[in-house]
Amino acid sequence: MTEHLTAKKVLVVGGGYAGVIAANRLRSRGDIDITLVNPRPEFVERLRLHQLAAGTGDAAIDFGTLLGDGIELVVDSAEHIDTAARTVRLASGASLAYDYLVYAVGSTGATPASVPGAAAFAFDVAELEPARRLRARLDRLPADAPVTVVGGGLTGVETAAELADQGRTVTLVCGRTLAPYLSEPGRRYVAGWLKRHRVTVIEGENVAEVRPDAVVLSGGGQRPSALTVWTAGFAVPGLAAASGLRTDEIGRLLTDETLTSVDDDRIVAAGDCAAPSGRALRMSGYAAGPLGARAADTVLSRIEGTEPAVIDLAFTGACLSLGRRAGIRQLGRKDDTMVDLYIGGRLGALIKELTCRFAVSKRIRLEARRPGAMIWPKGGPRDLRPAVRERSGQSS
Template identity: 45%
Template sequence: MKVVVVGAGYAGVIAANRVAGKVKAAEITVVNPRSEFVERVRLHEQVAGTGEAATPLASMLRDGIDTRVGAVEKIGDGQVALDDGGARVDFDYLVLAVGSTVAPLAGAVPVGTWEGAEEARGALAGLGGGRVVTVVGGGLTGVETAAEIAFGRPDLRVRLVGTAIAGSLSAGARKRVRAGLDRLGVEVVEDSVERIDPGEVLLRSGASVGSDLTLWAVIGSVPELAARSGLAVESDGRAVVDEYLRSVSDPRIFVVGDCAAVPGARAACATALPQGAHAADTLARMIQGRQPEPYSMGYTGQALSLGRRDAVLQVSRRDDTVRRVYFAGRGAAVVKERICRFAKFGARTATYAWLRGQK
């Protein structure tokens, strides 16, 4: 039984490790563009130089799992074609877990990818005191990036540009986020970006601001692999799946994480881990001749860092709608750090439990 996992983020790693634990006869191959496992929830630390986001992939996978470093060009009928022009990997079942990506405006460095985060880290290291860094994107990625840079490099001027700052949080939590950014000295501009020129960012309102380094913190697209391979996709490129997280085009292919069109799901490690684990459990059930169970997952909240000593934890209902309750401060920062560590632990050990969705 040959199982191929394409992508080694949270969803892909937990899927591979969980299949290895449940299907002893499986020959598992993980295909990934790099030989590292990247903690996406720590990319803002990587950018700011306050932490590290990469771990050797071999240390994250169980013994016996093979790895192939390379990018996948296409998934065909039981085969994965790599982009090196000739290599192919056969499969009986496949888990597609390529995540999401970014499409920045020209002139900006994307911080939502490993390569972009490394480029941004190098660029930041070369900036002298008093220089201006502009972070584009008012979502949690943008807020965390701006706050982390302001915390790690207090000698820089940090600006955050976005139309809705932390807009996925409750009103009270958003107010607390703004207070945390103010304490770190982050300038907040509620606007969108029209164009980025050398040394200048042009806003949609017509105003412009100076910027020595502009970072793009908007996660807005998924890789084209599913569409390129002929799988049914939605307009945004996410693969259409059934209630078991199998592609509606090919039941041998499971699609999990950011690249899967799962109703009610948002891009987060809190989504990727349950989906990867469920796909592995379903595959094991199918191989054993047992009836698979529909995927079900409920959210508990959102967490974002404001530097290393502050954070906001937003409590939500299972359907991901926010409650008025939130927690903030040093205690919240400790909890946020533990959440990040647990996510990595869950992927590596395949030991993970989650809240079921509402019936």
């Protein structure tokens, strides 16, 4: 009874890669009551949402198979954080108290209001429900109907490739350039695969308007489009800003290098929604896991009265799928810049698939079985990264 009365309440808001790892890792202490708040009872494998949309895979896993014993799952949405009272108001009207809060709300699609018709007619693949709606729309679409994918980043390339691999007629509108995050040899490999699969790639132009049956390009041209998928950019839920916490220009919580909010040392951020020192790391499944673990470690340090460690994450590159039979593993330096070396073809596809499995089985489930067991590459100097931070959106 004494242990229950003295237990610290830690509330994790958001059940993505970062939030689930943080919740599982917090179990390394037995005197913490852990509650995970998430809008749905399923964990979403965002690395597979393009597969879900194309009908080549699933992306939802029951939380019961991922969360360690003792973690309470509350299926609800957080609407406001009262930092003075240390409570979170939920959409249902309920309120949850906390001693520490892990802010792990992730990121969402960013369909721009400035592009006429985009919000009304374009689909996205950034979250589970939009991906399912896109899947349903594709099921009703004739196989030869023209499809436009907007955004030449890794998500756009994977989505376009997945649809083209099924024989769809696809146009990929890249903006400035195709797959800018990759090295030049990596971009050439991706461009070659897309060309062989009859994907029309448009570089140097943006989509200026989305219509029900067409897209209008910034250069004035128009292309038929029975379905338009928007993957250009990501946004962050507005919970932090709505709660009076300072954020960067797209809504990521401003923190120090230990991921602690600059406004409240009881709030620690993790994943895509964190902006340490105003210089967020690349939005990615790769970074989400270590950031979730580091956020949990920061909370544990504060409970123990010790100084939290700062972020120390080295990048190794990225990988993406090109349909179900090809892919690319782009190699990179620790500072998240790329080298002119990649692995393509079937081996590249295998590496991407193993990466997706690793994120769940070797990271999330490992932490559920053995809290504190997760390790990650270190030695990536923070001072070298600002220039490459915003080159791409979600990637593995």
